[in-house]
Amino acid sequence: MPLSRCYRVKTYCVTVLLFVLVLVCAPSRAGEWHIEPYLACENCHIQHASEDGQPLPGGPFSTLLLKNTVNELCLSCHDGSDPTAPDVQQPVQMYDATASGESAAGYFGLIGADNIAGHSLGLGSVTPLQVEAEYVELSCASCHAVHGNGNYRNLLYDPRAVGDSAVLAEGSDLFAQFAPDVPPTTAGSIIAYSRDNIGYKQAYSAWCVTCHNQLSANSTASPPAHFNSHPVDVTINEFPLDLHTDPVHWTGGTGEGFADDPSGIERVPFEVPAAVDFLSSRVPAETNRIFCGSCHKAHGGQNEKSLLWSYLEGDLNFIAGCQQCHNK
Numbered sequence: 001m002p003l004s005r006c007y008r009v010k011t012y013c014v015t016v017l018l019f020v021l022v023l024v025c026a027p028s029r030a031g032e033w034h035i036e037p038y039l040a041c042e043n044c045h046i047q048h049a050s051e052d053g054q055p056l057p058g059g060p061f062s063t064l065l066l067k068n069t070v071n072e073l074c075l076s077c078h079d080g081s082d083p084t085a086p087d088v089q090q091p092v093q094m095y096d097a098t099a100s101g102e103s104a105a106g107y108f109g110l111i112g113a114d115n116i117a118g119h120s121l122g123l124g125s126v127t128p129l130q131v132e133a134e135y136v137e138l139s140c141a142s143c144h145a146v147h148g149n150g151n152y153r154n155l156l157y158d159p160r161a162v163g164d165s166a167v168l169a170e171g172s173d174l175f176a177q178f179a180p181d182v183p184p185t186t187a188g189s190i191i192a193y194s195r196d197n198i199g200y201k202q203a204y205s206a207w208c209v210t211c212h213n214q215l216s217a218n219s220t221a222s223p224p225a226h227f228n229s230h231p232v233d234v235t236i237n238e239f240p241l242d243l244h245t246d247p248v249h250w251t252g253g254t255g256e257g258f259a260d261d262p263s264g265i266e267r268v269p270f271e272v273p274a275a276v277d278f279l280s281s282r283v284p285a286e287t288n289r290i291f292c293g294s295c296h297k298a299h300g301g302q303n304e305k306s307l308l309w310s311y312l313e314g315d316l317n318f319i320a321g322c323q324q325c326h327n328k
């Protein structure tokens with residue numbers, strides 16, 4: 001059949017598919033974005049291979065996306081150009097006026113570039129600290145469900161598609177104090193996505209470990225011991241008879257390693273195993289637990305290996321985070 005007709009048939013099919021998907025979409029949830037009822041198809045898809053009647057330069061793209069790749073699509077708003085969308089690509093300024101000055105996840109570098117300070121986007125690499133050492137190219141869709149789901153930040157239940165079901169739910173595994181505005185506003189997004197707005201309880205390390213499965217059960221070394229297999233999900237006072245930590249220093253929150261010290265940083269994130277809401281998830285105590293997010297940003301940041309302080313650079317604050325818990 002002539003190309004033009006074949007093309008029309010294809011467009012028709014996709015249109016029907018889109019329509020069916022609208023009908024079967026999940027019921028609404030409050031405080032979630034890119035999920036019904038806030039899943040505006042036209043934010044990411046063109047209805048036909050044209051926009052405003054004009055063919056899209058270089059298009060049509062796969063699954064009729066507005067951009068050529070998932071990373072380009074998501075970053076077309078999340079690169080700081082849309083002031084209501086949380087910016088996840090450096091340089092990020094939107095959180096400058098918040099207490100921590102950053103978001104919970106932090107930020108990426110350029111697509112296709114090797115990012116030594118966090119996850120690299122659109123660049124093939126071997127997954128470190130993973131038994132299978134898979135060679136993958138990360139995109140936003142490696143970790144986030146593009147059409148939304150019930151997890152916090154729409155994080156995938158099964159990032160590697162191997163049958164995992166990693167639940168990380170807001171309201172039970174972690175907590176936020178302020179929900180973003182509906183419809184989104186710049187001020188609302190700054191408050192909602194700032195690091196200061198999140199308190200952690202459990203299940204976060206298990207989510208990271210779906211990919212970095214060598215850290216799963218502290219397999220190489222049981223706690224206490226960081227560097228064969230970082231101990232996570234262990235409380236500061238877990239081993240009271242053979243204490244390597246300094247619980248009083250941690251709870252006090254001043255001096256060595258902390259922000260009032262010239263070489264200190266803001267208190268690192270921690271989990272509160274018995275938390276029931278945002279306020280209780282933020283109370284420093286000897287029973288706080290260390291987790292992946294105590295040392296790493298989920299996207300990346302300014303320090304090597306996505307760390308919260310410059311541990312590998314060896315400058316003034318290179319052991320700041322360690323000192324908060326250990327004070328050696």
Ligand code: HEC
Pocket residue numbers: 017018019021022025034039040041042043044045063065070073141146147
């Ligand atoms: C936030 C951006 C975004 C929004 C909003 C969005 N989509 Fe998608 N959609 C994507 C991406 C990205 C893909 C491709 C996924 C991939 O390649 O991994 C996709 C793929 C699809 C596909 C192909 C099948 C599939 O699931 O992979 C259909 C059908 C679809 N979307 C329908 C819709 C409909 C209907 C809506 C509105 C209710 C919608 N999308 C809203 C980003 C979005």
Ligand code: HEC
Pocket residue numbers: 031032033034043044070073074075076077078082084085086140141144145146152153154180181182183184189192
């Ligand atoms: C048209 C602009 C636009 C595009 C394209 C877009 N986003 Fe968003 N996204 C936003 C805005 C605005 C918000 C903040 C909404 C709010 O908090 O109310 C947001 C919020 C989010 C959140 C936080 C949601 C939550 O409920 O915690 C995630 C995660 C996210 N986007 C991922 C993505 C991914 C992945 C893609 C690509 C598949 C994408 N976005 C494409 C505008 C966009």
Ligand code: HEC
Pocket residue numbers: 115116117118119120121125126127128136138142143159160207208209210211212292293296297298304305306
């Ligand atoms: C979808 C699989 C996947 C998930 C989920 C995942 N990672 Fe990764 N991670 C990778 C891959 C692939 C690399 C290597 C490529 C790169 O550096 O981006 C990597 C690299 C890293 C690095 C080294 C970064 C650097 O600068 O060299 C750290 C640290 C890291 N991940 C921590 C985490 C943490 C913490 C989480 C949970 C918030 C997490 N990862 C979740 C796949 C994943």
Ligand code: HEC
Pocket residue numbers: 071074075078086087088103104105106108119121138139140141142143144153155193198293298299
């Ligand atoms: C390796 C997994 C991974 C990849 C890849 C990834 N994210 Fe995330 N993202 C996360 C995690 C985990 C969180 C939650 C971090 C937290 O709150 O502690 C998050 C949080 C977010 C947020 C909330 C704002 C913030 O900074 O905390 C947005 C928006 C977002 N991601 C968008 C994106 C977009 C857009 C892409 C692609 C450019 C992307 N993510 C790629 C894991 C990932």
Ligand code: HEC
Pocket residue numbers: 128129205208209212215226230231232290291292293294295296305307311
């Ligand atoms: C006590 C702080 C701390 C905790 C907790 C921690 N890490 Fe790390 N992680 C580090 C340091 C420091 C490095 C850099 C070590 C090095 O390269 O010698 C690192 C390196 C990594 C790397 C990169 C390894 C490589 O070969 O490039 C990955 C991936 C990683 N961590 C993932 C995780 C995950 C997932 C968790 C939670 C299960 C976690 N880490 C918990 C401190 C920590």
Ligand code: HEC
Pocket residue numbers: 223224225226231234235236237238239242243244245268270289290291294311319321322323324325326
């Ligand atoms: C959020 C708190 C926290 C941070 C930050 C932290 N640790 Fe730990 N560390 C612990 C806990 C909890 C244990 C296990 C309990 C114990 O050993 O007493 C531990 C155990 C250790 C051990 C094992 C002790 C042994 O002899 O077996 C070493 C070594 C260690 N940490 C070094 C570090 C270094 C280096 C850093 C910085 C890169 C660091 N820690 C950051 C909380 C922390």
